[in-house]
Amino acid sequence: MKKEIKKRGPAAPRRRSAPGKTGASDDAAFERELDKAFNSLEDDYLASAALSIEDISGKVLLAAKRLTGSSFGFAGYIDPATGWFIAVTHTREIWDKCRIAGKTIVFREFKGLWGWVLKNKKPILTNKASSDSRSCGTPKGHIKIDKFLAVPAVFNRKLAGMVALANPSGDYTKRDLAAAEKFARIYAIILQRKFSEDALRESEEKHRAIINASRDIIYTVNAEGVITYMSRQAENYGYSPADLVGRHVLEFAHPGDKAMLAQALSGALETGRTMPLLSYRVRKKDGSYFYAEQKSGLIMKGGRPRMISCIIRDVTDRRAMEDALKNSEAKYRALFDRAGDGIFIMATDGSSSVFNDAFAKMHGYANAGEMACLNLKELDTPQTAKLGPERLRRMLAGESLTFEVEHYHRDGHVFPLSVSCRVVKFEGRIYFLGFHRDISAQKKVESALSRLTSCFLKFGPEPEENIDHITRTAGEILGSSCVLYNRLEGDLLCTISGWQAPPGLDLRGKAKGHICMDVISGAKHKPLVVRDLQNSPYAESDPNIKKFGLKTYIGCPVTVEGRTVGSLCAAFQADKAPSPEELKVMSLLAKALGIEEQRSRAGTALKATEETLHESDRKIRALFDQTFQFIGMLDPDGTVLEANRTAMQFAGIKESDCIGRPFWDTAWWAHSAEMRDKLRKAVKKAAQGEAVRFEATHPAADGSIHHVDFSLKPVRDAAGAIIYLIPEGRDITEQKKMETALKQNEETLRNIFDTAPDMIFFKGLDGRYIKVNKACAAVFQMTPEEFEGRSDGDIFPPKDAERLIASDREVVRTGRTLTIDDNRVISGKEYYFSTVKSPLKDLAGKTIGILGIVRDVTEQKRTEEELINTRAAAKAGKITGDAAHDFNNILTTINGYAAIMLESVSDKSPLKVEILEIVKAVRKATSVTEKLQLYGAKPEDKK
DSSP, X not given: OHHHHHHHGGGOOSOOOOTTOOOHHHHHHHHHHHHHHHHHHHHHHHHOTTOOHHHHHHHHHHHHHHHHTEEEEEEEEEOTTTOOEEEEEEOHHHHHHOOOTTOOSEESSOOHXXXXXXXXXXXXXXXXXXXXXXXXXXXXXXXXXXXXXXXXXXXXXXXXXXXXXXXXXXXXXHHHHHHHHHHHHHHHHHHHHHHHHHHHHHHHHHHHHHHHHOSSEEEEEETTSBEEEEOGGGGGGTOOHHHHTTSBGGGGBOTTTHHHHHHHHHHHHHHOOOOOOEEEEEEOTTSOEEEEEEEEEEEEETTEEEEEEEEEEEOHHHHHHHHHTTOOHHHHHHHHHHOSSEEEEEETTSSOEEEOHHHHHHTTOSSGGGGTTOOGGGGBOHHHHHHHHHHHHHHHTTOOEEEEEEEEOTTSOEEEEEEEEEEEEETTEEEEEEEEEEOHHHHHHHHHHHHHHHHHHTOOSXXXXXXXXXXXXXXXXXXXXXXXXXXEETTEEEEEEXXXXXXXXXXXXXOTTOHHHHHHHOSSOOOEEEEOGGGSTHHHHOHHHHHTTOOEEEEEEEEETTEEEEEEEEEESSOOOOOHHHHHHHHHHHHHHHHHHHHHHOOOOHHHHHHHHHXXXXXXXXXXXXXXXXXXXXXXXXXXXEEOHHHHHHHTOOGGGTTTSBGXXXXXXXXXXXXXXXXXXXXXXXXXXXXXXXXXXEEOTTSOEEEEEEEEEEEEOTTSOEEEEEEEEEXXXXXXXXXXHHHHHHHHHHHHHHHOSSEEEEEETTSBEEEEOHHHHHHTTOOHHHHTTOBHHHHSOHHHHHHHHHHHHHHHHHOSOEEEEEEEEETTEEEEEEEEEEEEEOTTSOEEEEEEEEEEOHHHHHHHHHHHHHHGGGGHHHHHHHHHHHHHHHHHHHHHXXXXXXXXXXXXXXXXXXXXXXXXXXXXXXXXXXXXXXXXXXHHHHO
């Protein structure tokens, strides 16, 4: 036997007994060596889940060769995507000595003995390989194979790979086969887990990019109605996702809509049927509400509803557009002033700017009036000002832009805003219309997330190093005096990792009395925050509080498999009130610590990984397919990778009609060569990192053409390379129709207003003229623009102004129409006027101004005076008749304008009631004029 071992030299890794002569002690030693090798493989993989398939394959092959005394071998896996066999690990002798032309490790066809193993999922043990009936011989240049042992790596009846061995010093035995099968089993488990983890990461990254690109709010609630997930689009309404997760969805519904929403939720959970499309009002963080439409879907588990996925679309703008068709110019002013976003309207030359109150408040001013003398350019930081001219040029060229800027706050600090801006046309003049949103909170969250991402990207194979990254990241984000990870070991509290740990800190001490023990032993598994530590009971029980002058403590439990093993704590030598976002960051880092602790003890179970993958896929796919807008995913070259159900149903197509094809060759763009060319250019820009947005048209399944707000955004990987493009489309056809109807309606009313011979004006509650027609301005030898913004005190003598103001107050106080006949001297000329004043109300019935119609009756008055002077009492009857006839003409005019106003408002408008009061008053006055006409008629006419 010694002579045999000497022949084999270093190639013989273990002593083999002669066939048929193994004894009980040799078998026992073999089993011990096999168990030791098997446990070593498990420990290597569980200690570092970052090991590659190549590394694991090499370790499996090395252990199998050593235990079986094989000279050659290979280990490989089945590629899940192609089904090809990848012989990722060969013994060095095979690769170096093989002389086959074009040798490779990738095999599309399974041949020979090893191919038989893969095809049949059964092992082979043969000590006469060349004569085995299953062999097809060895290719020219291949190493001669005399003895062959191969075992398939199978998990849950699914072929994952294979371990193959060859040419031992003696014959292969059943004991060698059992050893190889055991190695193949662990190899199959490890392969399946690696495949599942890779699929989970790819799925999550792909679908997270899709969700983040959506402009709708996406969230899920559990069976109790508690929010379990919230997309970051909630930030557009003042919330961070952390503000909402864990709270009941009914907290954010308008009181008038809560019963309806609660009934819909309970009905869906009881019946298992999808909720209908819901319309209700949702509360923003500032207390205001926005109108929403909600689509929902059930996520089932075990045949029962487990969770409801919901997609909310903000339809506030659409509702505002519908209301705009029914309201006057005053309604738009109210909408402008009450908008949640900051709005500005600026002349293209920068000569004038108009801001709403929201814009003023986000810059530190009480209202828009305080900013009246400011120019928008004065708010820009130098960097923002530098980019301004190019943005203005692009908007003047017709582009609608969305970008970020930095502005100076009134107190001097700089804060970020998100701006959506475009060019609009008002009364023939061109202006920039911009919507501003303060994104300071969003930026803070993004900064924290960036630090978290940076921390996690630094993770390596060693859990101890990763734990140090976590404690350092916690300290940098919170700005604490120090951060420690303390682990409970028996009755001792041991500091495993510390960031800025102070000199003299006891790293191993009795746990009793330490504040961390309350975190570890707490039943709620929530962060513990203690302020004013010096006056707390912990000042006496925890020696570190007085020793290091600590004032605030934040601790989060670190759990492994449901058991709390330690605490991640941050200590401050100053008072600290942590924000919910900071507590959320601490909780996330504590969870990461738990994962690293678990990795240092054992590997994560494969079953849990697969369940997470399936759960993630079900949830994300439900959200992706139920969103209102058209959304998908492209390769940077424009090839369609994903398209949601909404987009395909709109065009009446299937996945096979679009997946794998260039985006511009799909049904959405087939109707227009111009649109296809524009899309190609947009894809090219997006692939270079630019977000693109434009208005497109798409043909629906019924052949109709719809207008679509289309955008294309790039998605980058951790290295900054663009890996996907996210196309999104929002159907704005109805909005376009309403805009057209609104313009036509306003143009008709404006023509009536400007061509009327009577003087017509609108006044605000502050007594200033909002709008006057040309006839009114002409009497005062002014233009309508010069008239607007002035008060009666600016135009009339004090006594006349006081009388007019008093009549305005009477109209506002009573809410009724008032008719006034008076005379005034204007520009040295005396005029007689007949005035009808009515309250102007909004949709809620609140008086917002005064509508006035004034008729110049000066000539009529003069005629009456001449007749009185020349014909005296004898002609009184005729004068009375003429006056009645003329007054009847006035009433006819008033009645005509009232009829026009009736036709321009809907039956539901509160203005209709007031206009009907005008018509009623006209009818009464007509009755009086008929009596006057009868009085002035000739005697024969009276008969």
